[in-house]
Every structure is written in C-alpha cells, then in structure tokens.
Amino acid sequence: MANKSRPPTKPYPKPPASDGDGNHIRNEILLGLPPREADLLIPKLELMRLKTHHVLHEPGDTLKSAYFCNSGLISILSVFPDGKSVEVGLVGKEGFVGIPLVAGFRTAATRAIAQIEATAFRVDGEWFRGALLQCPTIERRLQQFAQIMAMQTTQIAACNRLHEVEERLARWLLMSADRIGSNSVPLTQEFLAQMLGTRRSSVSVAAGILQRAGLITYTRGDVKIIERKKLEEAACECYEIMQGQVAKWRGEAR
Numbered sequence: 001m002a003n004k005s006r007p008p009t010k011p012y013p014k015p016p017a018s019d020g021d022g023n024h025i026r027n028e029i030l031l032g033l034p035p036r037e038a039d040l041l042i043p044k045l046e047l048m049r050l051k052t053h054h055v056l057h058e059p060g061d062t063l064k065s066a067y068f069c070n071s072g073l074i075s076i077l078s079v080f081p082d083g084k085s086v087e088v089g090l091v092g093k094e095g096f097v098g099i100p101l102v103a104g105f106r107t108a109a110t111r112a113i114a115q116i117e118a119t120a121f122r123v124d125g126e127w128f129r130g131a132l133l134q135c136p137t138i139e140r141r142l143q144q145f146a147q148i149m150a151m152q153t154t155q156i157a158a159c160n161r162l163h164e165v166e167e168r169l170a171r172w173l174l175m176s177a178d179r180i181g182s183n184s185v186p187l188t189q190e191f192l193a194q195m196l197g198t199r200r201s202s203v204s205v206a207a208g209i210l211q212r213a214g215l216i217t218y219t220r221g222d223v224k225i226i227e228r229k230k231l232e233e234a235a236c237e238c239y240e241i242m243q244g245q246v247a248k249w250r251g252e253a254r
C-alpha cells in the first residue's frame, strides 16, 4: 500500500530555510539550491543590514563582495564623471549584486546602492569566483539572472529615451513594488528624479498627474499605490514587456 504522506516523485531539494545564524533566507536564487551547493555556500554568507543610500560598490571598484539581496531594493546606476547618474537596473530578493564575478571579472562597471533599507547576504568575492566552479546550479541561476538584468537594462535604456516621465514613473513604481512585495515605496522626490534621470520638478509634475488620477498617493518620502490595475495601464509598455520576457524565460528554464 502506498504511503500517502510521501510525494509521488522525487522531491525538489529542500531549500535551506535559514543561514547558520538563524537568519531567514528569502533570496530566490539561494532558495532550493541542491544540498551540496547549499552546504558549501550558506556557511560563507553574512547577513548585512543596509541603510538607505548605502553604496555597495562604485564603478571601477574591485568587487570584494557579492550580495544576494534578501529584502528591500538595490539600484544599479550608470554614473557619469560630473556626478550625474541614472538607474539602469533594480534588484530585489529575486537577485544578486556582483554579476561581473560570474563571468570571471573582478571590477564593477556600475554603482550599486540600497534604494531603501535592505538586507543582503554578503559573500567574499574572490572566494565566490572560485566556488562557482564547483557549484553548477548556482552558476546557471546567476547566468540566468545576469541575462534578465541585461534585458532589463536594455529596456530601461530605450524607455528613458522614448517614454514620458509619468509613464516611466508608473513603470518604476510597479517594478519597485513587485520587488519589495509592498504597495508602499518609501522615497524622496530627489532620489526618484535621480532614478528616472530627470529633473525633480518633472517628477513632481508626473507624480501629481498620477495622484490626481487616483492611482497613487504621494506624501513627502512615501509613495503608495492605490489602484494597481490602473497604474499598470498608465505605465508604458516596458513593464509588461519585461514581465512577459521573464515569465517566458522562467518557463523555458524549467
């Protein structure tokens, strides 16, 4: 007689629920690793609490550490010598910071900054580069994430050039809300302008349009999504294109 409590097929490797110090793992790349790779990597992770605007690395920095984002939001920025910057990628608990290491490189080409308070599991960059050679599953997952980030960056570059500020703001709010799992995004206008590569006054006008339409409320340092469906309609098509591509690739990777 079959044992009803036993699953009919071989179970997927049990995900590590926490690191050695009892910190809950939410990062989607770390969850569900095969036991052999989890046993190698998890003891090397250190949970970092990142304050808002904490810089993880600047362009040209040696990547001494890599980070598996566990909560919050990390922005990837393209930075110019005059100090101007624009966001070219967003990383939440689905992702990883330190992609050049996956290709065997050592230096960063972008700035990575905690957009809001975040937690991340830090791992030593040099150790990790070597460990990847023994961890085919994690290497594959990071290659897939790197491809998703490249696609996101390409789309955002086109978006920044072609779409109106209020459409971009709506797209950006949806992307942020998805990654932090909340409809409340704590942000200042100044930072938002930096993210969208536009003037603060333009962000103010764009936020006013979305607020008057009843899609968001916008108070000092905090944006709340009120009508998610309508905000999706107000966003440019970039949001849907990126969502669709990620879903398609995830299906193909199964």
Ligand SMILES: [Zn+2]
Pocket: 158, 159, 160, 163, 167, 168, 171, 236, 237, 238, 239
């Ligand atoms: Zn767009």
